[in-house]
């Protein structure tokens with residue numbers, strides 16, 4: 266039976282004034298299978314109290330941007346959250362209390378943030394990924410397979426490129442790719458990651474996985490996984506041409522999560538790429 270407007274999953278977007286927040290709000294509004302039911306910003310933002318559509322430079326939508334996340338979450342089926350770590354852990358608690366699906370795109374989470382999210386996921390479905398695009402999630406699988414096939418004669422280096430407003434490094438995507446490479450090699454990433462080189466570093470250690478972060482202009486997000494031996498190089502590369510790839514994945518996750526048991530999920534679960 267076709268769903269009527271009020272039965273479609275209602276979605277709240279947090280960080281609504283942000284680069285991803287605006288992209289997500291537009292994607293929810295454009296998707297005939299979803300309803301936008303709330304837009305949350307941090308207290309003090311000059312978007313609070315304004316109509317979201319007008320604040321985004323278009324016509325009014327009848328949705329007022331609020332800092333009352335509690336009220337916004339109470340009436341929703343899912344929250345899509347691309348904000349900042351301190352906000353995301355609070356939103357996870359809130360999602361758990363209201364039993365709504367929490368889709369987390371926020372990166373730069375510390376181990377204690379991830380532990381708090383895991384606690385919240387005992388009460389509701391939480392889907393989290395450092396990159397929600399189909400391409401990057403496929404790339405993690407390829408990276409794992411290539412790392413498995415090659416021995417430590419091949420040095421693995423992950424190079425990420427982002428815009429000059431990005432606040433965390435390595436990117437969430439770079440860490441996903443690093444985890445995939447470490448998994449392929451059957452080692453713990455923590456034990457082999459080189460997350461920044463400066464000065465007299467000594468020669469590269471065999472078996473380590475290196476990370477390098479480039480920040481410049483408006484680069485949306487590009488990632489290279491380099492496998493380099495003395496005589497050949499393989500480079501796996503993903504380029505995000507625009508932010509719709511992330512929003513599309515997040516929306517897919519919000520819909521996929523409806524009716525799922527409490528727990529932690531990732532985009533491989535959503536995309537059916539777990540093998």
Ligand SMILES: NC(=O)C1=CN([C@@H]2O[C@H](COP(=O)(O)OP(=O)(O)OC[C@H]3O[C@@H](n4cnc5c(N)ncnc54)[C@H](OP(=O)(O)O)[C@@H]3O)[C@@H](O)[C@H]2O)C=CC1
Nearest residue numbers: 280283284285306307347348352370371372395396397511
């Ligand atoms: N997983 C993925 O596929 C992707 C992940 N990201 C990640 O998403 C996050 C956001 O990226 P981006 O949109 O570029 O960043 P922006 O800085 O443009 O947006 C973040 C927004 O969150 C808001 N915010 C901060 N704290 C709160 C709070 N307590 N309550 C409500 N809103 C809050 C910010 O408000 P203010 O500016 O006023 O502080 C801002 O509007 C980053 O961690 C980024 O790495 C980005 C793209 C893809």
Ligand SMILES: O=C(O)C1=N[C@H](C(=O)O)C[C@H](O)C1
Nearest residue numbers: 372395396431436437438486
């Ligand atoms: O901050 C961004 O912009 C992005 N962040 C994510 C990350 O940290 O990998 C995903 C994407 O690359 C864009």
